[in-house]
Amino acid sequence: MRKVNVIKGDMLFQWKYGFYMLYLLMIIIYYVIFSFLTGNVKDTIVSICVYSDPAAMGMFFMGALILLEKSQRITNSIAISPVTVEEYILGKIVSVGIISEIVGVILMLQGHTENYFFCAIGIFAGSVIFSLCGIIVGAKIESLNQYIIGTLPFEIMGFVPVILYRIGFMWDNKLMIIHPGCSVMRLIEGDTEMAVGAVASIVIWIILLFWIADISVRKMFRKSGGVKL
Amino acid sequence: MDKNIENVIEVKDLYFSYTKTPFLKGINFTVNKGEIFGFLGPSGAGKSTLQKVLTGLCTNYEGTARILGVDSNKHGKDFYEKIGVDFEFPSLFEKLTARENLDYFASLYSGETRDVDELLKEVGLYEHADKKVSDFSKGMKSRLNFIKSLVHNPEILFLDEPTSGLDPNNAKIMKDMIMKEREKGKTIIITTHNMQDATELCDRVVFIVDGQMKALDTPHNFIMKRGAAKVTYSYMENGKEQSSTSVLSELSNDMLLKELIAENRIIAIHSAEPTLSDIFMELTGAQLD
Numbered sequence: 001m002r003k004v005n006v007i008k009g010d011m012l013f014q015w016k017y018g019f020y021m022l023y024l025l026m027i028i029i030y031y032v033i034f035s036f037l038t039g040n041v042k043d044t045i046v047s048i049c050v051y052s053d054p055a056a057m058g059m060f061f062m063g064a065l066i067l068l069e070k071s072q073r074i075t076n077s078i079a080i081s082p083v084t085v086e087e088y089i090l091g092k093i094v095s096v097g098i099i100s101e102i103v104g105v106i107l108m109l110q111g112h113t114e115n116y117f118f119c120a121i122g123i124f125a126g127s128v129i130f131s132l133c134g135i136i137v138g139a140k141i142e143s144l145n146q147y148i149i150g151t152l153p154f155e156i157m158g159f160v161p162v163i164l165y166r167i168g169f170m171w172d173n174k175l176m177i178i179h180p181g182c183s184v185m186r187l188i189e190g191d192t193e194m195a196v197g198a199v200a201s202i203v204i205w206i207i208l209l210f211w212i213a214d215i216s217v218r219k220m221f222r223k224s225g226g227v228k229l
Numbered sequence: 230m231d232k233n234i235e236n237v238i239e240v241k242d243l244y245f246s247y248t249k250t251p252f253l254k255g256i257n258f259t260v261n262k263g264e265i266f267g268f269l270g271p272s273g274a275g276k277s278t279l280q281k282v283l284t285g286l287c288t289n290y291e292g293t294a295r296i297l298g299v300d301s302n303k304h305g306k307d308f309y310e311k312i313g314v315d316f317e318f319p320s321l322f323e324k325l326t327a328r329e330n331l332d333y334f335a336s337l338y339s340g341e342t343r344d345v346d347e348l349l350k351e352v353g354l355y356e357h358a359d360k361k362v363s364d365f366s367k368g369m370k371s372r373l374n375f376i377k378s379l380v381h382n383p384e385i386l387f388l389d390e391p392t393s394g395l396d397p398n399n400a401k402i403m404k405d406m407i408m409k410e411r412e413k414g415k416t417i418i419i420t421t422h423n424m425q426d427a428t429e430l431c432d433r434v435v436f437i438v439d440g441q442m443k444a445l446d447t448p449h450n451f452i453m454k455r456g457a458a459k460v461t462y463s464y465m466e467n468g469k470e471q472s473s474t475s476v477l478s479e480l481s482n483d484m485l486l487k488e489l490i491a492e493n494r495i496i497a498i499h500s501a502e503p504t505l506s507d508i509f510m511e512l513t514g515a516q517l518d
Contacts, residue, residue, distance in 0.1 A: 005336035012333070016324040073320035077377070080284055080314045081337045082306050222286065 006083060006091035010065075014095060017068065019061060023103050026053065034110040046111025048166055051185055052159055054104035055126030058096040059154060062134025063147035065092065070142070079221040089213050093131040100127035114190030122187025125202045129180050130158065132209035139216035180205040237262050237385055237416045238283065243292040245282055253279060253290070253440045265407070265417045267431035269424065269509065275440040276420045277317075280387050283418070284314050297384065310340050313383035317390040319370040320377075323363040327354055327373050330362060331380055338381035348376040352406060368399035375406060385416045392426055404430060424506040434505070438513045451508045462498040464489045470496065 014020065030049055037045055069075050078088060104123035105116075113119040137150035162181035165171060174194065176182040183198035183205075191198070238260035245253040253275050260266045268276040281287045282294050288302035295301070297311055321330050328345060335342040349355040352372040362370065371391075378386060391407065392400040407430055411417055421427055427434050428448045436443040444451070458477040463470055475483040477500060489495050 002337055002339065005333075009333045009336070012325070012329065013322060016322075072323055073316065073318060074322060076316055077320040077334065079286060080309055080312070081334070082309045082339065083337050084306060222288075 002083065003087050003090060006087050007094045010091040010095035011098070013068075014061075014065070014099070017064075020099065023054075023057075023099055027103055027106055030107055031110065034107075042110070043112040044167060046107060047113075047185065047188055048163055050104045050107050050111065050123060050188055051126060051162060051166070051181070054100045054107060055123050055184060055188075056130040056158065057100050057103070058093065058127045058129075058131025059134040059151055059158075061096060062092065062131055063138045063141070063144065063151065065096075066135070066138035067141070067144060067147065075220060085214055085217045085221065088217055089132075089135060089210065092135060093128050096131050097124050097127040100124070108188070113188065115192055116190065118187045118190045118192065118195055121199070122184045122189075125187065125199075125206070126181070126184040128206055129184065129202070129209060130154075132206065132213045133158070135213040136209070136216045139213070139220040177201050235262055236260065237297055238266075238418070239293060239295040240283075241293040243279075243282065243290060243294055245278060245287060245290040247278075251440065253282070256292075256437075256442055258435055258442070258445055260416060260418065262416055263411065263414050264432045265411055265419060265430050267427040267434035268418065268420045268437055269422065269427050269434050269505075270437035270513075271422055274437045276422075276437050277389060278440075279437065280314075280389060280418065280420050284312060284387055285309075307339075310338055310381060311383055312385045312387065313378035313381065314387045315375050315378040315389065315391060317393055319362075319374040321362045321370065321374060324361060326359045326361055327365070328358040330373065331377060334377050335380045340381060342380055343382050345380070348379060351409075352376055352402070368395055368402075371395055371399065371403065372406075375403065379410065383415070385418065386410060387418045387420070389420045390423070391419060391421070392423060393421075400426075424504060424509060428505045436509055436513055443513045448505055451505060452502055458500055458502045460486075460498065460500050462486060462489070463496040464494045465496060 030053075034042060034046060066075075069078075101120060101124050104127075105120060108116075108119055108123075133154040134151065137147060137154070141147045141150055158181050161179055162185050165176055165179075165182045166185050170176050174197070177186060177194060177198050178201060180202055183201040186194050186198045187202075236259040238258075240256050240258050243253055243256040244251050256279065258266075268279055270276050278287060282290050283296060283301055285296075285301045285304050285308060290302060293300070296304075296308070299305075299308060301308075322333070325333070327349065331345045331348065335345065346355060346358070349358050352375065354369060354372060354376075357365070357369065362373065365373065371394075375388075375391070378388075388407065392403050395403060404426065407417060407419075419427070419430060431448060433445065433447050434451070435445040446454070459474050460477055460480055461472060461474045463472040465471070473483075473485060475486060480486065
């Protein structure tokens, strides 16, 4: 029950801070842009936008979320509550994942996917991966500037190869699904043929990132105790 | 956790350090159930660190720090169901209302929680329950933060500088609330450098300076042991105001005072005891901020 309450609390926090209004605004802007596009170009742009914005929203917003919590000393209260590090991380990735999923599917209605089920899984998985990256960086930083610098390598690694991949670069190379972003893109495209490999790659990456995020958040909570690790 | 433990907190030969140099050195004390126990000392003395060790936030210590029979560095999830911590600075969601904050934090605990409306009424915030915390004054935030630490009905309360930065009226409200919780049987640990608060609230206090315990006793015993109460009186002599001081216990031997009383020449008379602050400085050589 506590897990659900943590997720609900995170969603309430995001609602109060206007995150949902930002998502709504984003949908409107994208729909206006998409209305000027047609054919394959539109499909490619929509797929890239679904990957790069809703799916990656976790990383963009995670820094803001954690910094807001830190500035209000909420992390101190969480550190001395029964909420575990795993529950804290889960609250963040699920709450952001839900809204990313909704926005991603709405945007995808403007594009093309072979399989909406895989597409939905891809959007959620992308959100989780980028949220975990955001948590890893967010747990260590104290300012927005630090966050922007800290997430830069993740953004370059997360976006550039995947955008190139989607526009055709090494699209036929099956090894590319080792990159979690390429696997997410395969799922967004609804590629049933490579779905198993893509899902396996994503699961491994999520486990690895969750483990690192767990260590980072544990250190952040310890810092509430004044210990520098 | 054993509910019948009399010593709800047991600290033995406790050492802790942030660096290679020990910060807390050889701390020993026990706290009984239902007691208000104070950590007193200047800023940087180690009081808050000691509280963080006890609340399980600093875990790499040496020695024993046992809360309700559980080592604070080996606690499980239910450890925080039994303790409440009120930090010196409010830790609240500013954009959420008072009620939303309390409801959220209450939802994190698995045990029975206290009635949020009742808590709000107790601290005079019921009328402001649906106001955003960002619109609250400092005193209101402190009161809300205090009841946030009570919402899961903990057995032990840790209060860090509970009256810090509060005006006298709000400080009085806070102290009354602390006494109320004690009456309900809670064990309360207060970290403060405010000697007045410690004298008024604490059953026992420990003086901490440079990470070491310097003395432990009741405020009353400290005062009684360290200095006798004195009487100072003023009188007129050759048209000028004069004053003299006598120890209270030897007042009957003060012939001048007797003479002045007989002649109705006393202008003013005051009795004074040494304060806990005086005794702290005398015992530790340190000055409070």
